[in-house]
Amino acid sequence: MTDRSAADLTEAEAVEELTRLADEIATHDIRYHQQDAPTISDAEYDALKRRNNELEAAFPHLVRDNSPSLRVGAARAEQFSPVEHGVPMLSLDNAFSNEDALEFDARIRRFLRLPGGEEIAYTAEPKIDGLSASLRYENGVFVQGATRGDGRVGEDVTENLRTIAQIPKRLAGSGWPEVIEIRGEVYLGHEEFAALNAANEAAGLRTYANPRNSAAGSLRQIDPKITASRPLKFFAYAWGQLSEPFAETQWEALGKLKAWGFQTTPESCRVISGQGLLDAYAAMEALRPKLGYDIDGVVYKVDRLDWQQRLGFITRTPRWAIARKFPAQQARTILEAIDIQVGRTGAVTPVARLRPVTVGGVVVVNATLHNADEIARKDVRIGDTVILQRAGDVIPQILGYVPEERPADSVPYEFPTHCPCHLHTPLVRETTASGAETVVRRCSGEFACPFQRIEHLRHFVSRRAYDIEGLGEKQLTAFFERGWVREPADIFRLARDEEKLTELRATDGYGETSVSNLVAAIEAKRSIPLDRFIFGLGIRHVGETTSLALARHFETVEHFIQTSEAASTQLGGPSYAALVELEGLGPTAIRAVLDFGGGNSPLLPEDVSLDKRLQLAIPKLNSRARAALLERFGDWDAICKVAGEAAQEEPGEDLRELAGVDAVGPVAARMVAQFFAEEHNLAKVEALLAELTVLPAERPKTDTAVAGKTIVFTGSLERMTRDEAKAQAESLGAKVSGSVSKKTDLVVAGPGAGSKLKTATDLGIQVMTEDEWLALVTG
Known part of the structure; x- marks a missing residue:
């Protein structure tokens, strides 16, 4: 864990922490949503998301699809039939403070461009x-019920839901749509939970950690009679697929749900403005101890449904709603050991093994310590009494140790210098492309290291990659030790290797049925969508969102690999890398520095501060970017030198295309290029393609005026926000890029357009105004 704010981290540190957070949360998603057996509390889980959000706010270009902010739930369990939701069941962004709530209100106002006097309800x-x-109700009759699952596909638990008295079999009143979810x-409730656990304990049955897990376990019983014996309840608060609208506001909709026979939360209220959000939270926090059921926060929703529709979504979270979470709790326990884990990229993570302690009803037994520098900074030692908190950047957060309880014979922890695998290869500090050291230590064994190879294989078969049932860590490790599976292509070779399969049938724990099921699961994945193929490669910093963005941009695996291989020779030089890695410089600032470095330096007054000189020379730099340049390079001559060198070292067109794909950015683009620069990776991809058919990405619309075109928006837009413009273009089948190149078809330029407009003009690319754009796409 780290006490450092996101603003104090370098980009490399942020990337490493985001990767670690994504991996940890993915594991707990499955335990929570699918197995109903979490090993951490909800607050600890929220702690991960909170830190993730802090990092993404500070480094928006690092957001990728395995981020908790872009992921919903976990895949369904196999004992239930799948139900595809007519409208995805989305997760919510989190807020943890008054400032977060007020910023939510401000974001809504900015997005909608509301005048100062107009209030938001x-x-x-x-x-x-x-x-x-x-x-799901059809003609007022309950016909099907499902869990959320992964947000797109849930579990059919219709008969179990029918046993809940608060779910009407037929809607009351009138005015409901013909079809409504x-x-x-x-x-x-608290009393029902206590009674159920007591009865289960007396009968020698499973007990649950908290009411939420008990409710989930009760609903997901194979036998509906067991569900019927549990005193489950239901609150209605939203809707999915509709055959027709039935309300104009959220508040009106809640009233209609109640009139149709549903229980709605009586504590819900309608408020005005940011101050109203704060008042509602304070009131709900005061009510919380008096309620007969668990709540872990307050959900704020924009009341007007037409505004909700205009605000839309950010991948898998709505812009128009946010969950304000209640604060965390603390506990103390003993740090009994520190183990070293090796990830698929070779990064080593120290893990604190704790004397079990119950925090908020959940037993906590371990926590990450991040890296060697963090252990040294906090001086935590084996045998220390440590303070845990149910909030922060990891699960759980270790705040520090209790000095008065430190054993007299304690010694500082010595971080290992070699990998714990049998090869004992040295651990080395990671360096960035510009040569700067980071806090990350990596095993230098790469694919010789069995830990890394196993982690790569686990990633490959994971639910969000190839999703191969029956190939868990235990099976992969066994196949790896036998020498059967050393790379992803070996998995598909195994499915057709009758000699190995015969040997497997004779192995304990396997039989004809188990082997047949495994082979069927592997064969089912010989056709794979392009985004899953990319994600399964395990490229650093390329998560689900990035993979999906790359797939949609390149459309075919051939186009993606061709561009990536070409980009592998266009990485740019160390001065360019130093700019890209510099905390505080986003794409616009980097472009401005490069333009400055590639042009003639203007005459500047000598009797002004360096900051003022920078402001005059590169007007597009904000104060944070100027401060970052001054702190990193020190003086005017050094800044001019690195800007000039970086302009000469700028990456080639193919790498710029990768980086220009929305949701990718320069860091992930460099990782893709570096991946395809390695011969062993190329061989791995070639072997995999020999076993697979990679399906092209879903084709966008082709019957619009901009379908298939690459669009760049630059300058200020006056009739819509940038987000609205991007969403509009993508809905019409266009690709939106962040940079102008020869492959750009159209540039929409508003007031203040600068270097992108100049580049477009130089390349002879069509340029139009915002009004012309709207006429084109709406006419």
């Missing part, structure tokens, strides 16, 4: 700590 609803469910939360 919100609903504030208690966030029920239960299991999300969707109920009612959404809400299945939960257990």
Whole structure:
């Protein structure tokens, strides 16, 4: 864990922490959503998301699809039939402070471009700590019910939901649409939970850690009679697929849900403006101890439904809603050991093994310590009493040790210098492309290191990559030790190797049925969508969102690999890398520095500060970017030198195309290029392609005026926000890029357009105004 704010981290440190957070949360998603057996509390889980959000706010170009902010739930369990949601069941962004809530209100106002005097109404609803469910009604009759699952596909638990008294079999009143999916939360009250656990304990059955897990386990019983014996309840608060609109505001919709026979949260209220959000939170926090059920926060929703539609979504979270979480708790325990784990990229992570301690009803037994520098900075030692907190950047957060309880014979922890694998290869500090050292230590064994190879294989078969059932860590390790599976292509070779399969049938734990199921699961993945293919390669900093963006941009695996291989020879030089890696410089600032370095330096007054000189020379730099340049390079001559060198070292067109794909950026683009620069990676990809058919990305619309065109928006847009413009273009089948190149088809330029407009003019690319754009796409 780290006490450093996101603003104090370098980009390399942020990348490493985001990677670690994504991996940890993915593991706990499965335990929470699919197995109903989490090993951490909800607050600890939220702690990961909170730190992730802090990092993404400070480094927006590092957001990728395995981020908790872009992921919903976990895949369904196999014992239930799949139900594809008519409208995805999305997760919510989190807020943890008054400042976060006020910023949410400000973001809504900025996006909608509301005049200062126009008020925004919100609903504030208690966030029920239960299991999300969707109920489909046709002509007022309940016909199907499902869990959230991964947000797109849930589990069919219709018969179990029918046993809940608060779910009407037929809607009351009138005015409901012919088809409507009612959404809400299945939960257990405190008294019912205590009684159920007591009864289970007396009968020698499983007990649950908290009411949420108990509700989830009860609803997901194979036998509906067991569910019926559990006192489950249901609150309705939202809807999914509709055959027709039925309300104009969220508040009106809640009233209609109640009139149709559903229970809605009586504590919900309608408030005005940011101050109204704060008042509602304070009131809900005061009510929390008096409620008969668990809530872990307050959900704020923009009341007007037409505004909700205009605000839209950010990948898998709505812009128009946010969950304000309640604060965390602390506990103390003993740090009994520190183990070293090796990830698939070779990064080593120290893990604190703790004397089990219950925090908020959940037993905590371990926590990450991040890196050697963090251990030294905090001076935590084996045998220390440490303070844990249910909030922060990891699960759980270690705040520090208790000095008065430190054993007299304690010694500082010595971080190992070699990998714990049998090869004992040296651990080396990672360096950035510009040569700067980071806090990350990596095993230098690369693919010789068995830990890294196993982690690569685990990533490959994971649910968000190839999703191969029956190939868990235990099976992969066994196959790896036998020498059967050393790279991803070996998995598909194994499925057709009758000699190995015969030997496997004779192995304990396997049989004809198990082997047949495994082979069928492997064969089912010989056709794979392009985004999953890219994600399964395990390229550093390329998560689900980045993979999907790359797939949609390049459309075919051939185009993606061709461009990536070409980009591998166009990485740029160390001065360019130093600019890209510099904290505080986003794409616009980097472009401005490069333009300055590649042009004639203007005559500047000598009797002004360096900051003022920078401001005059490169007007597009904000104060943070100027401060970053001054801190890193020191004086005017050094800044001019690195700008000039960087302009000469700028990457080639193919790498710029990769970096210009929306949601990719320069860091992930460099990682893709470096991956394809390695011969062993190329061989791995070639072997995999020999076993697979990679399906092209879903084709965008082709019947619009801009379908298939690459669009760049630059300058200020006056009739819509940049987000709205991007969403509009993509909905019409266009690709939106952040940079202008020969492959750009159209540039939409507003007031203040600078270097992108100049580049477009130099390249002879069509340029139009915002009004001309709107006429083109709406005419």
